Amino acid sequence: MHSGNGESHAKIILIGEHSVVYGQPAIALPLSKVKTKVHIKDSSNGPRILHSRYFDGELKNSPTSLSGIKHLINYILEAHSMMNSSFIMTITSDLPAERGMGSSAATAIAVVRALYTYFGWHLTHSKLLQLANIAEKDIHGNPSGLDAATSASSQPVWMIKNKELFTLPINLNACLLICDSGIRGRTGEAVSSVKKRLESDPEATQALINKLGELAFAARQQIANDDPSGLGKTFNIAQSQLAALGVSNKQLDDLIKTSLAFGALGSKLTGGGRGGCFISLVRNQKSAKEIARQLRKKGVTETWIQPLGNDPEEE
Ligand code: MEV
Structure with missing residues (x-):
């Protein structure tokens, strides 16, 4: 049986939340011990099924709190002409939701990684971030992209929206x-x-x-x-x-x-x-x-x- 896995982690913004949406710089770091994991396995010709802490059932019936993720999955499947595919997706997460730790971005990153692995498609880092931001846009219209960039990074990042994104090593005696x-x-x-x-x-x-x-x-x-x-x-x-x-x-x-x-x-x-x-x-x-x-x-x-x-x- 074939399957696909994707993983990501929480993010912590050190400085620059909100102002980053308006073109100011921000610094954020990954909290790698707090993880989100997505596992996808085959299901024979049935509907697409989602198991998560909020919902268990057919993806198409998932609640509005998961509308960003549903939108993202459908967007990816449509782009690859795979709307007829069926599978069972399980999302597990240590991230508390709605606590500023980037749980929605972490889920989006892990979902994209799992789908691309499951179907065997090639995924570049910029494509990963662009796709994750589709789900983020559903949450607040104008995301800076910082949450997704940090959830996908193993290192702290420095970001200026649409201009600069690079890793910023932090070695502080604190x-x-x-x-x-x-x-x-x-x-x-x-x-x-x-x-x-x-x-x-x-x-x-x-x-x-x-x-x-x-x-x-x-x-x-x-x-x-x-x-x-x-x-x-x-x-x-x-x-x-x-x-x-x-x-x-x-x-x-x-x-x-x-x-x-x-x-x-x-x-x-x-x-x-x-x-x-x-x-x-x-x-x-x-x-x-x-x-x-x-x-x-x-x-x-x-x-x-x-x-x-x-x-x-x-x-
Ligand atoms: C949310 O984690 C961070 C905000 O700056 C929004 C964003 O960057 O998209 C408040």
């Missing part, structure tokens, strides 16, 4: 604590609120976007200089700009304050905002574990620690 606020993030809503704000108050909104762009350049320099304290400050300034842009919320603000009170060098929301995850830059894993412990008492539901270089206290 680590990143990623915290799930436990509140559903609302990327689509947050992206359209920034768009509306830009239309109704162009000058002030553009200034915030430009400032976020400057902070991304500053962050790149601080990474190059191995300057965790500087990068922590940049996180804090970015968080205040994102809050002014209207994409944070009270719970995130409070949790971020707690992380700073317990010694984080800097903290900010990550991804679309209005809930979801936030990130804290911390000196080492020991401190990350202690801050995580304190944050869990305040409602954080899950934490991940990602070393950014050589951590002498790493276990």
Whole structure:
């Protein structure tokens, strides 16, 4: 029996969410231990079947939350004149949905990889990103492409929409604590609120976007200089700009304050905002574990620690 597999992982935006949609730079890194996997196997002449945490049944009956993926699968099959093919696709994922970790982009990347492997088609990296963004467009109309690019990369990336995309090695004497606020993030809503704000108050909104762009350049320099304290400050300034842009919320603000009170060098929301995850830059894993412990008492539901270089206290 023939089958196809595809894999991808979560992404964490270090800096540049929202402003990246408007042509400013962003830095994001893959969280390779948090994975999405897609497996496809033959089914004899039946309908196309999807198994996932949200839905089990015929792909054509899948709910609107999966409409981007259904659209993507149909688009690929149509482009290859394979609309009559039948198969069983199973999507499994460790990524929490709607938490700013790029679960939709990770699913799209894994689905494209699995379909191309299953049918034995050749897939270039740029084709992979272009296809994944078909599903991303269904979510918020105007994706920057950063989520898909990071989900498909094994290295941190630097991106300016439609202009620059390259890997940016990060070797910083610090680590990143990623915290799930436990509140559903609302990327689509947050992206359209920034768009509306830009239309109704162009000058002030553009200034915030430009400032976020400057902070991304500053962050790149601080990474190059191995300057965790500087990068922590940049996180804090970015968080205040994102809050002014209207994409944070009270719970995130409070949790971020707690992380700073317990010694984080800097903290900010990550991804679309209005809930979801936030990130804290911390000196080492020991401190990350202690801050995580304190944050869990305040409602954080899950934490991940990602070393950014050589951590002498790493276990
Ligand atoms: C969402 O993870 C990141 C945003 O910048 C949207 C995008 O880049 O398409 C908010």
